Amino acid sequence: MLKLDSISKSFFQKLALDDVSLSINEGEIFGLLGPNGAGKTTLIRVINRIIEQDKGTIRFKGELLNDKHLSRIGYLPEERGLYRTMQVYEHILFLGRLRGMSKADVRTNYNYWAEKFGMENWEKKRIEELSKGMAQKVQFVSTVLHQPDLLILDEPFSGFDPINIELIQQELIEMKAKGKTILLSSHNMKSVEEICDRVALIHQSKKILEGSVSAIRDERKTGNYAVRFRGSMIAFVNALWTGFELIDKEILGEDRFVAHVKMRGENNFQDLLQTLLGQIQIEAAWEVLPSMQEVFIQEVNQ
Amino acid sequence: MQNTWIISMRELKERLRSNSFWAMAIIGPILVLVVTYLLFALGGKHKTHWNILVTDPSGIMQNKMMASEDASVSYSFADNYLEIEEFAKGNRFQKFDAMLEVNEKVFSNKVAFLFYREKPSTKMETKIQYQFEKRLEEIMVGQFTELSIADFRKIKQPIQVGFRNVYDPKDEASDLSGWVGLFFGGVILLFIFLFGMTILRSISKEKSNRIVEVLLASVKPRQLMLGKITGIGLSAIIQFILWVVLIGVGLYFMRANLFPDLLDASKMDVVQMTEAMRNQTLQQQMMSAREYNDFVDLVFERINYGSMLTYFVLFFIAGYLFYGTFFAALGAVSGSExxxxxxxxxxxxxxxxxxxxxxxxxxxxASELTTWFSFIPFTAPAVCMVKLSQGYPEGQGYLLIVSFFILLLSSVLVLSIATRLYKNGILQFGHRLGIRQLIKWSSKK
Structure with missing residues (x-):
């Protein structure tokens, strides 16, 4: 869908992107991660042709990216604003027309989203009359109104309230199901874990990591397991003996815990379960993979 | 192109919706009308009686000016030619306030000159011009045609009286007509400033509320900037049309109700003049400007509104583009408002x-610096309006067109630099703007 090849961009001697290559497949949700100032927004602006790269090429569905592709892309920037004195529908019509839509198409698509987001009676409202959450919906609708094939969202979850975050996550998943491609940059690692298929990590202008979320987490697993159980913590520790090491615990209730355990020697998950059986009442047990947050911190600090 | 249009229409709508636009559309013309009224009212407090010597070596006037006496002006006649200096300094002429020079050329070039010691009021100028014109009509009809006076008036060309200071007879520039030019030039500059500031504020606002990045994903910076300048420029033109209509109605009302004596000054001429102007080519219009906008009855009769307004609009558009791009670039590069x-x-x-x-x-x-000023794009809009109102000397009318094209070409040049500044500055936030940065941004493509 989108293929970036050796993209470099500098602003007056300051290198913002250094030889970044990426490949985003059709129908996937791709997360662009990185600390502040890493170059994510610059990369997103380059893809949107807001700024031009110094070196490298971008291909959109196999063709060199050009202005005519812009009507197939939807973009919600991190710093997003609306004209405060305009009415909701007027504003959406304005942005839709700029994306090359006809007035009739804007009307049809707006009606669809208005119904979906409960915006039916907002048409004549001025933007300044809307609450922040309502304005966020208008921003999202104006981004997806022209049914783009590629949706680019820069920090879509920052500034959104939890209800809207949930709403937008659901929409993104639905859009993915319809075959749309989504590129999002985010600091919200929980959301990234939940909805992204693949991610790339940009640090100090360079891409340092790219891959599927599950593979990245799997590669970094440390052999830790978690067990949720009922019973006594002392009994649990006694049962572990020397083959396993308790590294962390969470108290869920008077006799209910989650214990994090590290294997010693040749012991495996099977051995752990056998050791514990009969000593405590196991409710659940699973392998603990590093969270994307941990992967992120680890990679950036390396 | 379509996106530029969409942007400009949005901008225009926003302007038309703002209260300040309508406040300016009403307050501006009212101020102009009040000042005009005051000028008229004060202009009437000049000398109440004028004693005029008519030098008429050919005896054209037949020692007569009016059928009936006029309390405010009396004419004496001399049948010999009189040097201006002699009239100015000679003791026996001191009792006369002005000398009207009439000779046979008046039939061919329709021009006569009045040399005054103290400048007559606009009202008095109108009166003298009117009485002289009426008298000449009688004579011409009597001597040359079989027509009735009424019929003759339909076909005649207006007579022009050049009013000059007897102590400075060579000064051909009419200060009054110059003021008209300065007024028009001043309005251009005022509009450029007001609407330029609107561009700057509007762009700063788009920057600070961050809508600009959403827009830049669909349109090029150049389109965005041009759309904004066009939209605000269109609102300026609408504002200007409102001014013209309101001031026009106000002047009409004033003429009919507050200064009815001005009405005498051959209403027919105005119809004739405007009719003639409408049919004229650009070149001829400039000639008419030269012929008509001198002196008398300045506001109602002698300003060539056709050509002044035409050139006003042209110079306003070019001047606005020229300065507007600076304002736009400035709005884009600033880190804060x-x-x-x-x-x-x-x-x-x-x-x-x-x-x-x-x-x-x-x-x-006539100064060389004035000529330079008329070519320099920064000063051209005001200077050309003044020069136009004073009248370009015969054969030099093309200089106005030259000034206009220099201004227009400069706007295009400035636009390309401003576009760079706009492009490089529009997505920079929160910095402190310095000269070095401006140079850097304007040099980077």
Whole structure:
């Protein structure tokens, strides 16, 4: 869908992107991660042709990216604003027309989203009359109104309230199901874990990591397991003996815990379960993979 | 192109919706009308009786000016030619306030000159012009045609009286007509400043509320900037049309109700003049400007509104584009709204310089500096309006067109630099703007 090849961009001697290559497949949700100032927004602006790269090429569905592709892309920037004195529908019509839509198409698509987001009676409202959450919906609708094939969202979850975050996550998943491609940059690692298929990590202008979320987490697993159980913590520790090491615990209730355990020697998950059986009442047990947050911190600090 | 249009229409709608636009559309014309009224009212407090010597070596006037006596003006006749200096200094002529020079050329070039000691009021100028014109009509009809006076008036060409200071007879520039030019030039500069500031504020606002990045994903920076300048420019033109209509209605009302005596001054001429002007080519219009906008009955009869307004619009558009792009670039490069305002000061200085240029041109129409000012894009809008109102010397009318094209070409050039500044600055936030940055941004493609 989108293929970036050796993209470099500098602003007056300051290198913002250094030889970044990426490949985003059709129908996937791709997360662009990185600390502040890493170059994510610059990369997103380059893809949107807001700024031009110094070196490298971008291909959109196999063709060199050009202005005519812009009507197939939807973009919600991190710093997003609306004209405060305009009415909701007027504003959406304005942005839709700029994306090359006809007035009739804007009307049809707006009606669809208005119904979906409960915006039916907002048409004549001025933007300044809307609450922040309502304005966020208008921003999202104006981004997806022209049914783009590629949706680019820069920090879509920052500034959104939890209800809207949930709403937008659901929409993104639905859009993915319809075959749309989504590129999002985010600091919200929980959301990234939940909805992204693949991610790339940009640090100090360079891409340092790219891959599927599950593979990245799997590669970094440390052999830790978690067990949720009922019973006594002392009994649990006694049962572990020397083959396993308790590294962390969470108290869920008077006799209910989650214990994090590290294997010693040749012991495996099977051995752990056998050791514990009969000593405590196991409710659940699973392998603990590093969270994307941990992967992120680890990679950036390396 | 379509996106530029969509942007400009949005901008226009927003302007038309704002209260300040309508406040300006009403307050501006009212101020102009009040000032005009005051000028008329004060202009009437001049000398109440005028004693005029008509030198008429050919005996054209037959020692007569009016059938009936007029309390405010009396004419004496001399049948010999009189040097201006003699009239100015000779003791026996001191009782006369002015000398009207009439000779046979008046039939062919329709021009006569009145040399005054003290400038007559506009009302008095109108009266003298009117009485002289009526008398000449009688004579011409009697001597040359079989027509009735009424029929003759339908076909005749208006007579022009050149009013000159007897102590400075060579000064061909009419200060009054120059003021008209300066007024028009001043309005251009005022509009450029007001609407330029609107561009700057509007762009700063788009920057600060961050809608700009959403827009830039669909349109090019150049389109965005042009759309904004066009939309605000269209609102300025609408504002100007409102001014013209309101001032026009106001002047009409004033003429009919407050100064009915001005009505005498051959209403027919106006119809004839405007009719003629409508059919004229550009070149001829410039000639008419030269012929008609001298002196008398300035506001109602002698300003060639056709050509003044035409050139006003042309110079306004070019001047607005020229300055507007500076304002737009400034709005785009500023890190905060106060930043932009600080850098507006040099622009305001340039506009004041332009206004001064207009004043200088009015005072020194023949000066070389005036000619330079009329070609320099910064000062051209005001200076050219003054020069136009004073009238370009015969055969030099093309200089106005040259000034216009220099201004227009400069706007295009400035636009390309401004586009770079706009492009490089529009997505930069929160910085402190410095000269070095401006140079850097304007040099980077």
């Amino acid at each position: 106060s930043d932009g305002q600080q850098f507006v000061i040099p622009l305001i200085f340039l506009l004041i310089l332009a206004l001064y240029g207009g004043y200088y041109a009015m005072e020194n129409p």
